[in-house]
Amino acid sequence: MPRDARRQALPGQAELQKGGAGKRYEYREGAADEIPLQLDQGTWIRRVKCDETRPQCLKCQTSRRICDGYLPDESFIPRRQLAATVRNLSTIGPVSRALLSPNATAPPALTPLSRTPSPxxxxxxxxxxxxxxxxxxxxxxxxxxxxxxxxxxxxxxxxxxxxxxxxxxxxxxxxxxxxxxxxxxxxxxxxxxxxxxxxxxxxxxxxxxxxxxxxxxxxxxxxxxxxxxxxxxxxxxxxxxxxxxxxxxxxxxxxxxxxxxxxxxxxxxxxxxxxxxxxxxxxxxxxEPDHMSTESRQPIQSYEQATSGLNELLKRSMILDEVFSIENQDEQTFLESLGALLRDTRDWESNMSRFESRLTPNSVTQTPALSVRLYHTFMRLLLRATMFGPEVRWDALLAYYERINTLAQELAQRRRGLGKRWLSLELGIVVPLFFAAHRCRHHAVRRRALALLQQFNCQEGMWENASAVAAVKVIIAAEEGCEVDDIDGTIPPYSPQSATGLDKELSVPWEAWAGNNLELPGRSTWGTTVPIAEENRVKMILTVTDFDKRTAQLKLLMSSTDPDMPFGGVRDTVVHY
Known part of the structure; x- marks a missing residue:
C-alpha cells in the first residue's frame, strides 16, 4: 500500500483496556485483509488492510471495526511507534479521536514524507x-x-x-x-x-x-x-x-x-x-427528436417522474422559442412543433390526473405536489402568452402570477427549517418568482413576487435570490420611472389565511387546463390602474455576472411599438448584490 494512502485501523482504546494482558484478539483465520499486531506481551489487536476508499474504509465498516482515518500526507507513524502511542494514551475512545483529545498524551513527532500540502x-x-x-x-x-x-x-x-x-x-x-x-x-x-x-x-x-x-x-x-x-x-x-x-x-x-x-x-x-x-x-x-421523446407521455408513477416529463416540456418550449427567434424557422414548421407540444402537455396533465386519483387526498398538499404545480403554472403561463407579440400580452394573465406567488410562498415557508440560508443544486422557487416579477406589471402582484424573493435567502444552482432581487428592482425602476432605492416589496406575515388561497389553487383540476375558458381563482384586477406604456417595458435582459465580486452588468432591451423593430432603446446598468 502506498505510504500516502496509509490508514490505521485499530480498535477503540476502551476495547484495548477491556482485553487486558494475556487476552488475544481473534481474527478470521486465513483472511488476507486482516493483519495481527502485538502491542505488548499477550495483547494483540487486529489491523484491517485499507482499501483506500474515502472518506471511510469499506472494509472497516463491513468488519465492524472503528476506523482511525487517513494520516496526513506529510506524516507517517511506523507500526511500532503507533502501537507505543496507543499503549500510552490516557483517553478512552477510538484512537483517532483520542489522539486529538486535549487530555491525550502527545504522540511522538511525525516523520515528514514530502513538502506537498496535506489534505x-x-x-x-x-x-x-x-x-x-x-x-x-x-x-x-x-x-x-x-x-x-x-x-x-x-x-x-x-x-x-x-x-x-x-x-x-x-x-x-x-x-x-x-x-x-x-x-x-x-x-x-x-x-x-x-x-x-x-x-x-x-x-x-x-x-x-x-x-x-x-x-x-x-x-x-x-x-x-x-x-x-x-x-x-x-x-x-x-x-x-x-x-x-x-x-x-x-x-x-x-x-x-x-x-x-x-x-x-x-x-x-x-x-x-x-x-x-x-x-x-x-x-x-x-x-432526441420530439416525436421520439416519450418522457412526457408515459404513465406517471411518482412525482419524480412527473417532474422529469414536465421539465422535458419546458425545455421543448424554450428550444422552440430559440429556434423560431434566432434561426428563422418557417412558420409552418413552428406551428406543427407548437401543436405537438400542446398535445403532449395535455397528455401529461391527463396522466397527472390519473396518478393523483390513486393517492390519498393529503398527498396533493405535500411539497412534491406543490412543486410540480408551481412549474406547471410557469409552463402554462409561457404557452398562454405565446412566444411572440407585444409585452402588453402578459397583462391578461394576473391569475397565473398570483398562483405562482401563492405556491412559492407556501413552499418557501416549508423550507424555513433548513436554516437562515439554504442551498439547492437544482431549480426551486427563484426562477418562477423572477419571471413573475419581470412580466407582471400589476403594482401589487409584482411587488408580492419581489417581496418573496427578498424574504427567503437562498441559492438554487446558478440562481441566487439576491442577484434576482437586484435585477428585478432595476427592471421596475426602468418601467415605472422611479429610483431603485425607493422600491420595496411588502408582504404580510405568513398566516393560516394564506392556506385559503392555497386551497383554491389546489381545487383546479388538471383537465381544466386544456380548455380555452380556464378561470384561475385570482383576486387581483387592473381596475383603474393605468398600464405601463409598451415602449417603457423591458422585453429582454442581457447579463454578464461576476460571481466573485457579486456584481452583474445588465443591458435592458426595451420593447418597441414599431412592428419592424424587435427592440426599442437600450439601458445599461451595474448592480451589486
Whole structure:
C-alpha cells in the first residue's frame, strides 16, 4: 500500500483496556485483509488492510471495526511507534479521536514524507456537509434518489466522485461565511482543489452511470463556482453519454441519471450569461427528436417522474422559442412543433390526473405536489402568452402570477427549517418568482413576487435570490420611472389565511387546463390602474455576472411599438448584490 494512502485501523482504546494482558484478539483465520499486531506481551489487536476508499474504509465498516482515518500526507507513524502511542494514551475512545483529545498524551513527532500540502482535516467534515445538508436541502423541493442516495454510494467507492462531492460541500459551507473574506476564500480554494482533482481522476471511471454521476456533481460544483463555460462542458458530456447509451444498458439507475441530466440541463437553459450563452446548437444535436421523446407521455408513477416529463416540456418550449427567434424557422414548421407540444402537455396533465386519483387526498398538499404545480403554472403561463407579440400580452394573465406567488410562498415557508440560508443544486422557487416579477406589471402582484424573493435567502444552482432581487428592482425602476432605492416589496406575515388561497389553487383540476375558458381563482384586477406604456417595458435582459465580486452588468432591451423593430432603446446598468 502506498505510504500516502496509509490508514490505521485499530480498535477503540476502551476495547484495548477491556482485553487486558494475556487476552488475544481473534481474527478470521486465513483472511488476507486482516493483519495481527502485538502491542505488548499477550495483547494483540487486529489491523484491517485499507482499501483506500474515502472518506471511510469499506472494509472497516463491513468488519465492524472503528476506523482511525487517513494520516496526513506529510506524516507517517511506523507500526511500532503507533502501537507505543496507543499503549500510552490516557483517553478512552477510538484512537483517532483520542489522539486529538486535549487530555491525550502527545504522540511522538511525525516523520515528514514530502513538502506537498496535506489534505485538509476538514475534508471529511465537508463531505458530511454535503451528505447532511446539501443533499437533503436539494431533494426537499422535489424528491430524487440521486443526490442523497446514488451519489453518496458512488462517492464511497470512486475517488473522483468523492472529490466532487467534497467540493460541493466546501462551497455550501462557504455560503455561510461570505461575510468573512478570509474563511470564504480558503473554502473556495479548497473546493477548486477538489474540483480539479475530480477532473483528473475522471479517466478512472469505467461505466456510464459513474460518468454521468460525476458529470452531475461537476455541474453542481461549476455552477456554484460561477464557471458557466465549464458547466456547459459537463452538461454536453452528460447529454452525450446518455445519448450514446446502448439499449441493453438502460437500467433503472440509468433512467434516474438521465432524468437528472435533463433537470440540470433545464437549469442551464434558464440562466444564460451573455459571455457564455447556452450552447443550443450543440445541445440540439444530442437531443432526441420530439416525436421520439416519450418522457412526457408515459404513465406517471411518482412525482419524480412527473417532474422529469414536465421539465422535458419546458425545455421543448424554450428550444422552440430559440429556434423560431434566432434561426428563422418557417412558420409552418413552428406551428406543427407548437401543436405537438400542446398535445403532449395535455397528455401529461391527463396522466397527472390519473396518478393523483390513486393517492390519498393529503398527498396533493405535500411539497412534491406543490412543486410540480408551481412549474406547471410557469409552463402554462409561457404557452398562454405565446412566444411572440407585444409585452402588453402578459397583462391578461394576473391569475397565473398570483398562483405562482401563492405556491412559492407556501413552499418557501416549508423550507424555513433548513436554516437562515439554504442551498439547492437544482431549480426551486427563484426562477418562477423572477419571471413573475419581470412580466407582471400589476403594482401589487409584482411587488408580492419581489417581496418573496427578498424574504427567503437562498441559492438554487446558478440562481441566487439576491442577484434576482437586484435585477428585478432595476427592471421596475426602468418601467415605472422611479429610483431603485425607493422600491420595496411588502408582504404580510405568513398566516393560516394564506392556506385559503392555497386551497383554491389546489381545487383546479388538471383537465381544466386544456380548455380555452380556464378561470384561475385570482383576486387581483387592473381596475383603474393605468398600464405601463409598451415602449417603457423591458422585453429582454442581457447579463454578464461576476460571481466573485457579486456584481452583474445588465443591458435592458426595451420593447418597441414599431412592428419592424424587435427592440426599442437600450439601458445599461451595474448592480451589486
Amino acid at each position: 485538509s482535516r476538514q475534508d471529511p467534515h465537508l463531505f458530511d456537509v454535503f451528505r447532511h445538508h446539501t443533499a437533503p436541502s436539494t431533494v426537499s423541493f422535489l424528491p430524487s434518489d440521486f443526490w442523497n442516495v446514488k451519489l453518496l454510494q458512488l462517492a464511497h467507492n470512486e475517488p473522483a466522485i468523492w472529490h466532487a462531492t467534497v467540493a460541493v460541500g466546501a462551497l455550501h459551507r462557504r455560503l455561510d461565511l461570505l461575510d468573512s473574506p478570509d474563511e470564504s476564500g480558503a473554502l473556495k480554494r479548497r473546493a477548486e482543489s477538489h474540483y480539479v482533482k475530480a477532473l483528473s481522476l475522471a479517466k478512472n471511471l469505467d461505466t456510464a452511470p459513474k460518468l454521468l454521476s460525476l458529470s452531475l456533481a461537476l455541474m453542481a460544483s461549476s455552477n456554484l463556482l460561477g464557471r458557466l463555460k465549464e458547466s456547459q462542458v459537463h452538461i454536453l458530456a452528460g447529454l452525450r453519454t446518455a445519448r450514446e447509451l446502448r439499449a441493453g444498458d438502460e437500467t433503472f439507475d440509468m433512467a434516474i441519471l438521465k432524468r437528472m441530466i435533463s433537470r440540470m440541463d433545464l437549469q442551464a437553459m434558464t440562466f444564460s450569461d451573455s459571455l457564455c450563452p447556452y450552447p443550443f446548437p450543440e445541445a440540439l444535436k444530442l437531443r
